[in-house]
Amino acid sequence: GAGVSQSPRYKVTKRGQDVALRCDPISGHVSLYWYRQALGQGPEFLTYFNYEAQQDKSGLPNDRFSAERPEGSISTLTIQRTEQRDSAMYRCASSFQQGAWDTQYFGPGTRLTVL
Amino acid sequence: KQEVTQIPAALSVPEGENLVLNCSFTDSAIYNLQWFRQDPGKGLTSLLLIQSSQREQTSGRLNASLDKSSGRSTLYIAASQPGDSATYLCAVRSSSNTGKLIFGQGTTLQVKP
Numbered sequence: 271g272a273g274v275s276q277s278p279r280y281k282v283t284k285r286g287q288d289v290a291l292r293c294d295p296i297s298g299h300v301s302l303y304w305y306r307q308a309l310g311q312g313p314e315f316l317t318y319f320n321y322e323a324q325q326d327k328s329g330l331p332n333d334r335f336s337a338e339r340p341e342g343s344i345s346t347l348t349i350q351r352t353e354q355r356d357s358a359m360y361r362c363a364s365s366f367q368q369g370a371w372d373t374q375y376f377g378p379g380t381r382l383t384v385l
Numbered sequence: 386k387q388e389v390t391q392i393p394a395a396l397s398v399p400e401g402e403n404l405v406l407n408c409s410f411t412d413s414a415i416y417n418l419q420w421f422r423q424d425p426g427k428g429l430t431s432l433l434l435i436q437s438s439q440r441e442q443t444s445g446r447l448n449a450s451l452d453k454s455s456g457r458s459t460l461y462i463a464a465s466q467p468g469d470s471a472t473y474l475c476a477v478r479s480s481s482n483t484g485k486l487i488f489g490q491g492t493t494l495q496v497k498p
Contacts, residue, residue: 274428301484312389312474312488313429326483361428368484371436373419376428 274377276362282383291347291380295364302345303363352384387412391489406460406492408475413456416478420449420460423472465496
């Protein structure tokens with residue numbers, strides 16, 4: 271079946287512009303996660319949802335970052351007034367539930383470059 | 386605050402060699418630990434998941450061990466192949482109340498034919 275998909279795969283924007291990154295999880299997966307990965311580093315947690323409820327947004331760097339999952343399926347990560355330091359790979363993952371053995375399935379990521 | 390460290394950052398070995406990748410974490414109160422593989426241009430793929438009550442998990446040529454009290458995990462790869470070349474990441478989940486994973490920085494493995 272289809273895995274986690276993300277769009278766009280690449281995004282180049284100018285400093286100060288807003289961007290919206292989309293994540294389409296595996297069908298039926300309850301939990302959805304957003305991570306950010308700098309070059310040469312491991313993914314860093316941003317936020318996650320169970321169904322449409324945002325459970326933890328402690329990893330969002332500042333109030334320019336927000337995420338939503340209004341119908342408990344597709345999620346959008348929005349970055350307002352982008353800055354060069356926002357350039358990174360943004361990864362989305364989903365899991366069936368939040369259970370002990372529920373692994374997270376990752377999408378291919380969106381490479382964001384802020385000029 | 387939980388911190389996860391992986392050593393070495395990069396490793397190059399000849400085909401057929403057995404090898405060990407290391408992962409350490411600062412807070413031993415973890416719920417589980419996972420090893421992932423990352424290939425360029427693709428997402429992360431889960432390899433093995435070890436619960437905090439377990440000592441090891443095996444899948445094919447891969448064996449992951451966990452010593453929670455010392456804050457360490459190892460990923461053993463037997464008879465390495467060029468197709469094993471990738472970045473390997475370990476990640477810990479601190480409690481059952483969150484799905485949040487805390488990742489190490491990864492070990493990039495190159496297996497030469």
